[in-house]
Amino acid sequence: MTIFDPADGPQARGAAGWTAAGMLSPSAELECSDLQVFQDGLDSIKMWSEIVAALPGAPDFARHGSLLLAHRGDGGAARRLVDLIERKAPEPHRPRPLDAESLGELEPDVHGPSLAWFLPHEGAIDPTQLMPALYEGAKTADWRWSRTVKEVGTGFLVAGGLRHVFDHVFDVRGLGQRPAKGPAAGCMDVRGVRGEIFLVQNRNVRLARPVRLLHPRHRVYIVPRRDHHFVIGASEIESEDRSPVSLRTTVELLAAAHSVLPGLAEARIVHMETNLRPALRDNLPRIEQASGLTRINGLFRHGWMIAPAMAERAIIQAGIPFPSRGATAA
Ligand SMILES: Cc1cc2nc3c(=O)[nH]c(=O)nc-3n(C[C@H](O)[C@H](O)[C@H](O)COP(=O)(O)OP(=O)(O)OC[C@H]3O[C@@H](n4cnc5c(N)ncnc54)[C@H](O)[C@@H]3O)c2cc1C
Incomplete structure (x- = not known):
């Protein structure tokens, strides 16, 4: 797995994920979400308990409601x-x-x-502990820091002036998915x-x-x-x-x-x-799937709350075997 990120290292705090409070609150968030987000939230709380247990540094994860x-x-x-x-x-x-x-x-x-x-049934994690722990847990991946992805297509991306070809590309750039000149064909209106x-x-x-x-x-x-x-x-x-x-x-x-x-x-x-x-416009998350390309965006207030379940669904939809639960850290 190869990961491109414009941040200059694992401690750089640009992503919204660093700022988040870390609430895992599928019921309370029904105020502004739907039943799919709710279910993803419940499933993710279970998944976080397994993920956190497998990560180095024992990041905080609480389920006290x-x-x-x-x-x-x-x-x-x-x-x-x-x-x-x-x-x-x-x-x-x-x-x-x-x-x-x-x-x-x-x-x-x-x-x-x-x-x-x-x-x-609600919980909380500490994103400032999880970010470095997730990186440590996935350290064997090929991390390309200070690499801004300029373009993504089916089975390729462009970064550092080079076109990189892969079996499958997951585009999870958040706001960075939006081209500098505004919405473009194939991109979500984030x-x-x-x-x-x-x-x-x-x-x-x-x-x-x-x-x-x-x-x-x-x-x-x-x-x-x-x-x-x-x-x-x-x-x-x-x-x-x-x-x-x-x-x-x-x-x-x-x-x-x-x-x-x-x-x-x-x-x-x-x-x-x-x-x-x-x-996104409806404030709901979306997975868009094409051959060799998956785009995930619009996580809005719920990124930590639903990320494990959404990632699992996206990987399965892409036809990539999902690692059995508890087998890998990240
Ligand atoms: C104040 C606040 C409180 C929040 N509280 C909660 C909460 O309690 N619970 C909860 O579940 N969620 C919460 N959230 C929401 C959560 O932070 C987001 O839903 C989540 O971070 C979105 O994840 P993301 O990966 O899509 O975007 P981001 O977290 O912004 O990450 C985007 C990533 O893409 C990278 N990137 C950007 N551009 C490019 C590019 N061109 N090429 C390559 N990489 C690129 C960035 O460097 C970054 O690593 C909160 C958010 C905020 C701001």
Whole structure:
């Protein structure tokens, strides 16, 4: 296997995948996805448990479920979203209402929201650990760093001024799939959706699982990471502006996060980042298959959540034998 990437090495953080919070939340994401994404999400959680176990460095992978939270005044908007998920998700994946005592048992440091629902089958990974681990697990592949692929066709690609011929090409360039001069025949009409995210740390705050605050104007989530770090995200703006995090997003996201986990008031902001989610017009992912060529794009908010299942389906559709589960790391 040969991999071409314009990044200058495995630690270069250009891909949206580096910025992602790492939530594996097929039920909660039914807000903006369909049943195929939901099923891919469930299947991928199972696959991640096998993949992660086979990777070096034991990257974090948690399956403690997730919580939907709302303040009393926002109950109407929150219930509309919960109803939507209930209509779309089959049992046992529907939100389970929690009373204050049960919420306190699950997450003692959460204070403020009076409405809570539990989604028991969700999980989370840490992309900043998985990216290097996936690279280590696939190190025997032929990695061609600093190589921008300019053109892809059936059984070939063009990079570094050379035409390279292969049995099969998988085009997974995200926004890089779009030609510089705009949409072209054979390419998906992909756009970037700006997302901003914060990494904060407070050793006195505990959180076992991702929580989402259902707010009428913005969606805010907090995802726990190793060593009392917390990811707070994320804006979703129809813009391809990659400039630094805005003041508006900072005020809105951090105030909302603090209203759920008051202990975050003394957290230190360790890092903030902006990136673009590759999305298609319907915000749904797509696999396009031709002889010698597979294009995958439009993973939008769900790349980590669905990547294993989508990759497996794409490989099978391409007629390439899929390695038996647990046989290889990546
Ligand atoms: C703020 C934020 C939060 C998110 N949170 C989550 C989350 O909690 N859970 C979740 O599942 N998803 C989340 N996502 C979405 C997830 O990051 C994306 O769906 C995923 O990264 C898309 O994967 P991709 O490989 O298509 O694109 P990318 O991750 O952008 O990767 C594209 C790759 O193609 C390479 N490339 C680009 N151009 C070329 C070229 N010309 N030639 C060769 N290679 C090229 C790039 O270097 C890169 O390696 C989030 C995204 C953002 C921005």
